[in-house]
Structure formats: C-alpha cells, structure tokens
Amino acid sequence: MSEAEDDIDDAIVAxxxxxxxxxxxxxxxxxxxKKIETDPAWKQTHEDMRETRNHLSGLQxxxxxxxxxxxxxxxxxxxxxxxxxxxxxxxxxxxFNAILIIAIIAxxxxxxxxxxxxxxxxxxxxxxxxxxxxxxxPVKLP
Amino acid sequence: MSDPDHVLVRRLRDRDERAFRELIDRERxxxxxxxxxxxxxRAEAEDVAQEVFIAVFKTIDSFRDEAKLxxxxxxxxxxxxxxxIKYLARRHDRDRDELDESAHTSGxxxxxxxxxxxxxxxxxxxxxxxxxxxxxxxxxxxxQRIVVVLRxxxxxxxxxxxxxxxxxxxxxxxxxxxxxxxxxxxLQRHVGEQHE
Numbered sequence: 001m002s003e004a005e006d007d008i009d010d011a012i013v014a015x016x017x018x019x020x021x022x023x024x025x026x027x028x029x030x031x032x033x034k035k036i037e038t039d040p041a042w043k044q045t046h047e048d049m050r051e052t053r054n055h056l057s058g059l060q061x062x063x064x065x066x067x068x069x070x071x072x073x074x075x076x077x078x079x080x081x082x083x084x085x086x087x088x089x090x091x092x093x094x095x096f097n098a099i100l101i102i103a104i105i106a107x108x109x110x111x112x113x114x115x116x117x118x119x120x121x122x123x124x125x126x127x128x129x130x131x132x133x134x135x136x137x138p139v140k141l142p
Numbered sequence: 143m144s145d146p147d148h149v150l151v152r153r154l155r156d157r158d159e160r161a162f163r164e165l166i167d168r169e170r171x172x173x174x175x176x177x178x179x180x181x182x183x184r185a186e187a188e189d190v191a192q193e194v195f196i197a198v199f200k201t202i203d204s205f206r207d208e209a210k211l212x213x214x215x216x217x218x219x220x221x222x223x224x225x226x227i228k229y230l231a232r233r234h235d236r237d238r239d240e241l242d243e244s245a246h247t248s249g250x251x252x253x254x255x256x257x258x259x260x261x262x263x264x265x266x267x268x269x270x271x272x273x274x275x276x277x278x279x280x281x282x283x284x285x286q287r288i289v290v291v292l293r294x295x296x297x298x299x300x301x302x303x304x305x306x307x308x309x310x311x312x313x314x315x316x317x318x319x320x321x322x323x324x325x326x327x328x329l330q331r332h333v334g335e336q337h338e
Contacts, residue, residue: 009323010323013322013323014316021293048326049326052294052322053322056325057297059179059276062175062187063171063174064171064173065188068166068170068174068188068191069167069170072195072196075192076199
C-alpha cells in the first residue's frame with residue numbers, strides 16, 4: 001500500500017472510528033453513514049472496524065483470583081506491621097462517634113428521670129418546703 | 143463524586159478496613175483485567191493489581207473529591223502498568239507464554255470467565271482469536287495499548303480515558319484510530335493467511 005493510500009485509509013479509519021464511537025454530530029454522522037452505504041472503501045473499513053471492535057470487546061473477562069482481597073489486606077497488614085488500619089477492639093474499630101451520641105442520650109434520659117421522679121433530688125417540690133417561721137418579737141426579760 | 147463514593151472515601155481516609163475490602167471487591171476484576179491486558183501475563187498482572195490497591199490505600203489522602211474514585215483508581219493502575227512495562231523491558235523479561243493456554247482455561251486462581259459451551263472447532267477458533275487479539279494488543283505501542291484496552295476492551299468513555307490518561311480528547315482519539323488501524327491490519331493478515 002502506498003503512503004498516499006495509507007493517508008486516505010487513515011482518514012477513513014478516523015471518521016469510521018468516531019462514527020462507531022458515536023462521537024459525530026448529526027450532519028456529520030449522516031454524511032459518514034451515506035458514504036458507508038455508497039462507497040466500497042468506506043463500507044469495507046466500517047465492516048473491518050466493527051469486526052475488530054467486536055473481537056476486542058468479546059475478549060474473555062478475566063477475574064482476579066478469589067484470594068485477591070485477602071492477599072491485598074494481608075500484604076498491607078504485614079508491611080505496616082498492623083498499624084495501617086484503625087486500632088481494633090473486639091474485632092472491629094471502636095465507633096467513638098456512636099458511643100458519644102449514645103452516652104449523651106443516656107445522660108439526658110437519666111437527668112430527665114431524676115427530675116421527673118417524686119423522690120429525685122433535682123426537682124424542687126415547693127409544696128413540701130418547710131414554712132418559714134415568722135420572726136418572733138424580741139422577748140422582754142423582766 | 144457520587145454520595146456512596148463520598149462516604150466510601152471518608153471511610154477509606156479513616157483507615158476503615160471494611161471500606162478497603164469493599165473497594166477491592168468492587169474494583170478488583172476491572173483493575174486486574176486492565177493490568178492483564180496491558181501486561182499480557184497473569185502473574186505480573188496480579189502482582190501489579192495488588193500494588194495498585196496498596197498504592198491507593200497509601201495515597202487516599204491525596205485523592206481530590208471532585209474526581210471519580212474509579213477513574214482515579216484506573217489512573218493509578220495505568221501508571222503502575224507503565225512502570226512495570228519499563229521495568230520488564232529493562233530486564234528483557236517479555237515472557238507472555240501463558241497466553242496460548244490461558245485463553246480457554248478456567249480455574250479458581252486468576253480464572254477467566256467460563257466460556258459458553260461451543261462446538262470444539264468454534265472453541266478452537268475462539269481461543270485462536272483470543273490469542274491473536276492479545277498478541278496484537280501486546281504488540282501495540284504502550285500509548286496505543288492503553289487507549290484500546292480502556293475503550294474497546296473495558297468500554298470506558300473517551301471522557302473517562304482523557305481523565306485517566308491526562309491526555310486531551312484529540313490525542314486519545316487519534317491514538318485510538320491508529321491502534322484500531324494496526325489491529326485491523328493484523329486481523330486482515332490473519333484472515334488472509336487462513337484463506338491461503
């Protein structure tokens with residue numbers, strides 16, 4: 001194939017590639033579609049490119065080994081000597097935020113119970129307050 | 143970045159092991175496929191894929207929230223593949239001898255999805271085509287190989303490929319055209335040889 005033919009081929013391939021990728025605007029797409037229909041060189045390129053793309057997308061989908069996730073985390077544990085991931089307690093990280101919220105709610109509940117209780121020390125019961133004795137007049141001594 | 147990704151990144155930054163496992167489980171096959179198609183060797187692909195995740199975990203703090211997490215991950219994968227290709231080239235280690243056998247085998251370790259039941263001659267044809275395409279990909283320039291693997295094998299958009307490679311749209315497209323042209327010629331030669 002001559003260099004000039006190669007250049008023409010390149011130009012057709014570029015356009016057909018864009019056409020297959022859906023990257024052309026309306027008018028341009030129609031123009032390329034028409035050329036593919038009417039021009040044998042364009043038609044051939046279109047068929048070849050489509051076939052090539054089909055073969056590429058049809059390559060078998062390889063899967064990572066089943067142990068992959070464990071292998072990666074084990075490697076991280078080894079390299080960081082266990083310091084990389086958060087400190088663990090009872091098999092998982094301590095959810096400090098959740099514990100704090102629960103503690104605040106619990107404190108509020110205890111506070112309310114103490115306030116609402118008849119015997120609670122936080123509520124001031126005015127009914128049972130001892131009446132203040134009126135000031136007695138000074139006793140005159142004989 | 144989507145909301146679930148945002149939450150995942152926050153947990154990753156918090157060094158939450160479960161979040162790391164979630165990310166690996168979600169992306170390991172795609173990362174492995176990219177490394178395998180780029181390197182053409184199962185053992186190297188697995189090793190690089192592992193290093194990709196380790197690098198991601200180490201550098202998660204440098205991840206910019208406006209980017210897509212998967213895009214960032216694939217960029218790390220592509221960069222690791224480039225480095226490994228250079229390293230292997232220096233070592234003159236171009237061993238891709240697994241390709242002829244791995245195309246139609248399946249197993250637990252590094253398995254390829256089980257092929258659909260086919261007639262023996264069709265299976266053979268499929269295996270030959272798989273080998274031919276992988277060889278053709280391996281013979282592409284590194285820059286062309288990246289775009290073909292991401293676009294035609296992994297079906298990522300041109301926009302995503304631009305983000306992953308850091309290349310402008312026009313460069314990605316022109317590399318893709320050239321790569322497809324090379325592959326098309328290779329395929330034509332193969333078909334021609336079969337007809338002779």
